[in-house]
Amino acid sequence: MTARLDQRAREVLADEDAVRRHDASVFDLRQRRDAAVAEVPDWEALRERASGIKRHLLDHLDRYLERFETQARAAGVRVHWATDAASANRIVSELLAARQVRQVIKSKSMLTEECGLNPVLEARGIEVVDTDLGERIVQLAGEPPSHIIVPAIHRSRFEIGALFHRTMGTPEGESDPERLTRLARADLRRKFTEADAAITGVNFAVAETGSIVVVTNEGNADLGMSLPNLHIACMGLEKLIPAMSDLPVFLRLLARSATGQPISVYTSVVTGPRPGAELHVVIVDNGRSELLASDGHRGALGCIRCGACLNTCPVYRKAGGYAYDQPIPGPIGAVLAPSLRAKEGGAELAQASSLCGSCSAVCPMRIDLHGQLLAWRRENRTAGALERVVTFVAATAMTRPALFGAAGRTAANFWSLLGRRFAGNPAASWLHGRELPEHPGESFRAQWLRRRETPK
């Protein structure tokens, strides 16, 4: 861990313009989501259905995984199993090396971000080209994605224009999003046609038919699956759904929750390889079976990676993705981080929440996100020494009325000293940007008793 969460957040918050722009862009997604949801009369029933299907799926995950494997194999798919990130990376890089692959086109996959696949392939001399425009931008900038749906949301058009000029030789000073997109399209078309292999993520995997479902707006995954003769799809083992008739339930929720679209532009259901080509599916555990075994956190495996909880979270909107320092930021990232263990420092993220519950309210899968964050706080005991002392003192006083009354009377006398006396003290960080109100001169308890005795 390079720095503490609050230190990282402070660095991000120093650029006020960037914070304002990020907040506005992210909240715009939240509002689009709200408008799209309002058009669906059965939205709540859909959420209920989807979370019920996923609960059933997780309760029978062993059978559905075996069913998926059997059906996918029958359709000509090669299925691989990876216990952790290292073995997933090894399987993919050996598949590529055995076929002398030099150039790979990749569409967005949060799983391969979690596993850190790109650097492993690059170390073997394989060029990996991220093709989702947002991912391409952060790849050219040498940064990780800061959002799971819009990876470059933290960058302005001017920064992106300058980046394209430096890395792709586009005209200097170009900052029009449409022209920048066209320039990237032309550059990436060449990469698509030259590539020897494609790597994609998997949005859903259907046990009944052995199909994988890949969803994009840009068409990059479809180009990847159509051109080279080798396609490797990487999926977390929780991506399964039981049957094809379940798929529309999830598809109707996903894009609306993510960007407010009624459905993504391309929803590709792939059953078996293209004639003459190879399709490999790598099923990755990497901490997921552990989550399944935990009664308190199993629900987090229902996540469909829509990003709605990021877009509504007051902490994510201000602090941005990098403050989390994990492959998946925001509320769901904080809930998953301790189990997926992609990077250290995951446990402290449970503190990065106001527990306002907005994340749980928008989650299409009805995951109890803020409840999970609270549960992690309890389990990790991540609270600092001071926080523990304060909690202990408060609990002692609050369960003893006489002591509580005395504490209130005492506090009235020392009120004016707070804030000044605490400057330079760790507790003072909480007082940043907050002002103590004028003290009324007596405790709440005293006021309460007095007012009860003299009704108006």
Place this chain on the structure above:
Amino acid sequence: MVATKGNTEVSAREEILGRIRLAALHKARHPGQHPPPALPGGWETFAGRLESVGGTPHGPVAGAELRRMAFDLASTRAGDGRIVAEPTAADWLGPGPWQLASDAAIPHAYEDVAVGFVRGRVACAENGAVAVAGSDATSRALLVLCQHLVLIVSVDSVVPDLHAGFAALPADAFGHHHLTWISGPSKTADIEQALVYGAHGPLTLDVIGVER
């Protein structure tokens, strides 16, 4: 060594499934089919939704009118560029300025296509999406490599919602390499949330509704 690698993967499978068998509760039942939502259907609803996602609806048309419309679209969208029609779309259109897609094994053969004509099987009013069956797009690359895509769909195939959409797919829909729902032209908003049509796939999407 190949054998060692194979054994590692077999043991990974057993290890993962073993952990999951222990953790799976085998309790919660499947909640059953989602009841059909009360959403409006029909070509007009579909056409309105298609426009809202950046596509252009045409028709309904029939017979000679369909051919005239296809010729018009071919010339406005393609200019002097190459036009390719999948065989099942050409069946509806008859002969025209389009070549037949024939060489599915060489996807790169479609890199220079300006306009592609492909038949759609189901149109969904809820989201403006058209389902393209693998058997109607054997050259899958054509769907995404062409600069302008024209989908031809029967107006009778419009369903109100996506549940009905999946139910209406042909029986062998998942017996082919792909089944693709397409809702509008390819797009991105990755630069400052500014919506741009024509990301990696087609720049435009036209959908012709056909009365048969």
